Amino acid sequence: MNIVTTVNSLDPSDGGVPECVQAMYMHLAKTGVDVEIVTGRTHPDAPVLEPTHPNVTTTYATARSHIRRHAELWEALSRRLDATRPDLVHDHGLWLPSNIISAVETHRRGVPHVVSPHGMLEPWAIQHRGWKKKAAWYGYQRSILERADVLHATAPMESQNLRDFGLSGPMAVIPNGVPLPDTWKQEPSSGERRQALFLSRIHPKKGLPNLIEAWSRVQPDGWDLIIAGPDENDHRQEVAALVEEHGLGDVVSFPGPVRGEDKWALYRESDLFVLPTHSENFGVVVAEALASGIPALTTTGAPWSILEEEDCGWWVETTVEALETALSDAASRSDSERLAMGQRGRALVEEQFSWEHVAAELRAVCEWILGDVPRPDCVRFDD
Known part of the structure; x- marks a missing residue:
């Protein structure tokens, strides 16, 4: 052919x-x-x-x-x-x-x-x-x-x-x-702090203002939020201004674009993946996060109802209130509970994606x- x-x-x-x-x-x-x-x-x-x-x-x-x-x-x-x-x-x-x-x-x-x-x-x-x-x-x-x-x-x-x-x-x-990395998260995180990861284009479609507002309401103790990805149309400046407005500068960071092995390492180092998007036809980063063994939280703007069906994440409305509730739930779970969700996600990707x-x-x-x-x-x- x-x-x-x-x-x-x-x-x-x-x-x-x-x-x-x-x-x-x-x-x-x-x-x-x-x-x-x-x-x-x-x-x-x-x-x-x-x-x-x-x-x-x-x-x-x-x-x-x-x-x-x-x-x-x-x-x-x-x-x-x-x-x-x-x-x-x-x-x-x-x-x-x-x-x-x-x-x-x-x-x-x-x-x-x-x-x-x-x-x-x-x-x-x-x-x-x-x-x-x-x-x-x-x-x-x-x-x-x-x-x-x-x-x-x-x-x-x-x-x-x-x-x-x-x-x-x-x-x-x-x-x-989604490529299946040979190495994925198979042990709970150690140390005092945990990490939530957003990795995608920093673009208005991705819903980052809602995420910052929800994070400011929850302010999970001992957690950091990493917002990684390329900036589009200076949207990062707008998001960074919201971070400062809510006094989150000590826990939110912007490492910029991350690719290759650095990207997969960042997934493995994280405890939760978050994509607060308004619209995705698929959302490959959700599948990458699951392939890396971490649970994912995304919105009904992305076609990932299977996260809840397979108990490997959260699938919520595209509102600040829904993100707040899901973030609070995710942060309150034990390390072993989140790890088990991530393992189920890895198996799902191996089978279907x-x-x-x-x-x-x-x-x-x-x-x-x-x-x-x-x-x-x-x-x-x-x-």
């Missing part, structure tokens, strides 16, 4: 989509699929999360000008589609020129087209810069999604949100995967599109 995938960028600073694309195609390639990624890059030496597997190749459009880079991307995709004649094209994201280019070129050639919106039609996301997205929706984005052979949602909640936009075609519900499992399901969907196998259980229609 030969797949061409299109994505606006593989720059690690662009958040979860580049990380997802890198991991997805590394593991899909391991199943014997040949993959070519066509993407943009701000200049030839710009950082990228490029899959390193012999079955994966990457073609870059590298012009510094946005307009010229998009023109290069169009030319590159057209050349690669003519050269490789792929079985299908998988596009990532919405609203961007790369999505238009992918849709036009696949439609023109009659190549099957799969689209992963990556949460970009979630209620909070669609309201952010809403008038621009409304114009784009009626101008081109709706027709792209209606013509797609399959839409890929990462959770039933995202699938329903896509259905609410009137999209009735086949929908593959496949979670994002490994990249090997995700790659197998995605390959089955592609084979179904090509008529090679019966419809997988993860593909659903709007009945």
Whole structure:
């Protein structure tokens, strides 16, 4: 099987989509699929999360000008589609020129087209810069999604949100995967202090003002709060001002972006993961925290009801009061109770959210599109 995938960028600073694309195609390639990624890059030496597997190749459009880079991307995709004649094209994201280019070129050639919106039609996301997205929706984005052979949602909640936009075609519900670190938290924390961790983009969508307000009300004795991740639109300054306003400067810290082994070590050193988000199509950091053996606390803005179903965390409304109650409960648990919750979370990720499992399901969907196998259980229609 030969797949061409299109994505606006593989720059690690662009958040979860580049990380997802890198991991997805590394593991899909391991199943014997040949993959070519066509993407943009701000200049030839710009950082990228490029899959390193012999079955994966990457073609870059590298012009510094946005307009010229998009023109290069169009030319590159057209050349690669003519050269490789792929079985299908998988596009990532919405609203961007790369999505238009992918849709036009696949439609023109009659190549099957799969689209992963990556949460970009979630209620909070669609309201952010809403008038621009409304114009784009009626101008081109709706027709792209209606013509797609399959839409890929990462959770039933995202699938329903896509259905609410009137999209009735086949929908593959496949979670994002998470790498399983070889080392995870298997002993209770020692010493006098405990640590709660937020690790994600510092962005208004993530609900950090609510977390700071809830933390100021609980002020759990002997606990520190780490807020790690890249700053977007100077939101860190706003959050830091709230920290100072509530007198929490001694217990709240901002270490900045954390990646690689430093990231996994930070998970293991923590006793609780907190994501107070307003909206996530998946929330891969929740899965990473569970894979690291620590319980997670997130909101109904993320599709993680399984936290409570499997007793490995808390899933609460997106309000200060709900966060306050959950934080108080989490901090009052014994070290051994929190550790047991984390161990259940680790087992859950091993069973349902490994990249090997995700790659197998995605390959089955592609084979179904090509008529090679019966419809997988993860593909659903709007009945």
